[in-house]
Amino acid sequence: MPKQKILTGILPGLVSVLGVALAGAALPSVAAEGGLVTISRDAADLPGPLAKGAPKTHKITIEAKEITADLGDGTKYNFWTFDGKVPGRFLRVREGDTVELTFKNAPDSKLMHSIDLHAVTGPGGGAVATQTAPGQSKTFSFKALNPGVYVYHCATHLIHQHISNGMYGLIMVEPKNGMKKVDREFYVMQGELYTVEKIRSAPKGTLLTHSPDKMAAEQAEYVVFNGHGGVAPLDGSSLTMKAKVGETVRIYWGVGGPNYTSAFHVIGEIFDRVYNQASLTAPALTDVQTTVVPPGGATVVEFKLDVPGAYLLVDHALTRLYKGGLGILAVEGPANPAVFKAEQTSGGGH
Ligand SMILES: [Cu+2]
Known part of the structure; x- marks a missing residue:
């Protein structure tokens, strides 16, 4: 038609x-279509609520990957991703928890990448600690002080291009008493x-x-x-x-x-x-x-x-x-x- x-x-x-x-x-x-990889994350793909308890330390590894994938309309695009999906995975921690985050950049990447999490209290939200060349990795830790749902994104020049190309996700810092069940x-x-x-x-x-x-x-x-x-x-x-x-x-x-x-x-x-x-x-x-x-x-x-x-x-x-x-x-x-x-x-x- x-x-x-x-x-x-x-x-x-x-x-x-x-x-x-x-x-x-x-x-x-x-x-x-046609067997080409999709980077689109299923909207139901997220972890459930955390069990209540004493503050914990979460060891989280995230890898930057540049992937050519279907855009959903039959064309293709060179996405830049966290762990091969857009958005990056839904991170879930609790107020008062500590996150030890290892940021990797895949060996076949062409560019530097990094991560700035808006849940972080500290310079660059982690971006200053994670500017990472292909094949390298960096680790930093932070304490989640403020409950809320926060964006994270790549913060490597040109930042708006890295974000546009797919480098964003959410981190939830659950309040101490959690949220009502749905x-x-x-x-x-x-x-x-x-x-x-x-x-x-x-x-x-x-x-x-x-x-x-x-x-x-x-x-x-x-x-x-x-x-x-x-x-x-x-x-x-x-x-x-x-x-x-x-x-x-x-x-x-x-x-x-x-x-x-x-x-x-x-x-x-x-x-x-x-x-x-x-x-x-x-x-x-x-x-x-x-x-x-x-x-x-x-x-x-x-x-x-x-x-x-x-x-x-x-x-x-x-x-x-x-x-x-x-x-x-x-x-x-x-x-x-x-x-x-x-x-x-x-x-x-x-
Ligand atoms: Cu990037």
């Missing part, structure tokens, strides 16, 4: 198309890619090229969630999550950026609680539609699922939806006509 026909036929009805397509079990896959937790981070090629203009299989000029102008071609730059049904897949009616979900939402502030919103839901700016010690906001998350910042939101269907995670600066910024929370379970009642509409016929 000609690209223009797809755009005019599907884009205006994207939400309804997805709503129909995802009511059943057939979800778009996050797996890359049924499911998800981990999503928003980022931007600056490519010479316009989005959806290059043939499948093309290795895209980073554009320093577009990065300097803050004109991203792609807005990615967990490094995934595809929008189902335009590109065949999106970042997907699954849950059930009756469950309460918590989403840790961080922005690597490097430049765009996110207006985080879930289409069809209302956040029952927002831990604004990822502060876990201030009282949570209640009943929030959209919450603002700056680059290098995070939020934590919770909501109960009352009605089955597909709920779209977006940056409500909605131009970015069409640049790849889409997550789909597919909720299965019995209909709940007391809360929502509608005739199923055809997604394609509008």
Whole structure:
């Protein structure tokens, strides 16, 4: 089908198309096409809450890896990653714990890399201690003094390029008494890619090229969630999550950026609680539609699922939806006509 026909036929009805397509079990896959490696981290890939107890020391090793991978729309990109995934893994420690962090840079890397964790109290957040050449490693330790959910990122010149290319993640410092239990937790981070090629203009299989000029102008071609730059049904897949009616979900939402502030919103839901700016010690906001998350910042939101269907995670600066910024929370379970009642509409016929 000609690209223009797809755009005019599907884009205006994207939400309804997805709503129909995802009511059943057939979800778009996050797996890359053609066997090419995907760096997109599954949004359900994070450790559970920590057991309570005396302060501990966590020995953590993180390795910088430069990987060519599928972008989620059939094109390829040279990602720079922590441990081969975007975002880097969700680190979880407790207030008062000590972290002994060994930072490695893979032998086949072309560049220096490092790590700056916003949970660190100390120069550079660790970046001054971890500027690491390919094949080398550095170790430093820090005490997690302040509870919260913090961004970490590479802080090697050009920092914004290292972040854009995928070097960001979240570290949670749980409050001493932990958080209230929820049924499911998800981990999503928003980022931007600056490519010479316009989005959806290059043939499948093309290795895209980073554009320093577009990065300097803050004109991203792609807005990615967990490094995934595809929008189902335009590109065949999106970042997907699954849950059930009756469950309460918590989403840790961080922005690597490097430049765009996110207006985080879930289409069809209302956040029952927002831990604004990822502060876990201030009282949570209640009943929030959209919450603002700056680059290098995070939020934590919770909501109960009352009605089955597909709920779209977006940056409500909605131009970015069409640049790849889409997550789909597919909720299965019995209909709940007391809360929502509608005739199923055809997604394609509008
Ligand atoms: Cu780096």
